[in-house]
Amino acid sequence: MALGKNYDGQNCALAKALELLGERWTLLVVRDALYGVRRYGDFLAHLDIPRAVLSQRLHTLVEAGVLTKQRYQDSPAREEYVITAAGRELWPPVYMLGRWGERHAVTNEPWRLFFHQPCDAPLDRYAACTACGAHTEPDQVEVRPGPGLPNDREDPVTVAMRIPHRMLTPLP
Amino acid sequence: MALGKNYDGQNCALAKALELLGERWTLLVVRDALYGVRRYGDFLAHLDIPRAVLSQRLHTLVEAGVLTKQRYQDSPAREEYVITAAGRELWPPVYMLGRWGERHAVTNEPWRLFFHQPCDAPLDRYAACTACGAHTEPDQVEVRPGPGLPNDREDPVTVAMRIPHRMLTPLP
DNA sequence: CGGCTCGGTTCGTTCAATGAACTAAGATGG
């Protein structure tokens, strides 16, 4: 977002959420983190985002408690960005915005399909399981490639997501 | 958003939705339209948004089918922006992002409370009624001022929203 | 006729996004 990321004086919880999440790229970083992307280079290649912007977004999300930075190896020291409980709570709105986009902004077949793992049943548009009716947590959801998914990219995350994958489990 | 509003090559329904809804101010315009705001001047005063940006956002939302432009008087000719069925489908994600912001970005008491009108019961964080369990449509929801709502603004929309108000009914 | 309201458009300024180049620090290999 340009020139003022804030919505001062709105006295609105949505506006507050958007001051954090409404900046360009931020919600796509959260989506990738929910999918299981954890490393700087993987976000970079999968999102095709300027490096400086990615650094800034990751720092902001860590500061806001949506991601945490965790050491995953010493020598050389390397950190990964793992989604927190607060970040996992973004799963329902993120899913629902995607479903809305699928119905109103995407013309072809779905790109991805989501299934409640215990039931092996698809999710409805409220992120609830069509079989058991429960609202899903992301760790119970499997992402599968949809019929409309093209084969036009070869970065590690895109390749890994061509096979069904449980959300939150590290990718690639 | 600056310098490219698109997320080309993402093959992702969320990215497509955000190409429309992810620009600065857009989701707040949708929120106001769900509340019942319809007129250019009311959006302008309530959002405190640059006039040129508001014009551009309203046009984009009309083009995308989220709002429609309707003549509400002749001589002088005046149009209002009314939310469509596609726009009303944004109620659940908009509500849920607000609830997330309330839990994680707002420190004080809630600014607004939402009740399922037939049951007079509050909504849970999935926009379902805590009494009957149904997923709510915006026209069944009443917005009421919350305990944390300040009295620091006097534009017509803010004033009108200080009393309970059924969503979608024209405001002010 | 002058001023007011409503719904915009125009335009110069400011600042975030972009992308290419550069940096750092340890691993790897000949």
Next chain:
DNA sequence: CCATCTTAGTTCATTGAACGAACCGAGCCG
């Protein structure tokens, strides 16, 4: 032991969207 590779960034000049103040035009109102 020097060169190259990998990973995770930072720096910087350029570009274009957001900002906000001024302006515009059509019709009403006194």
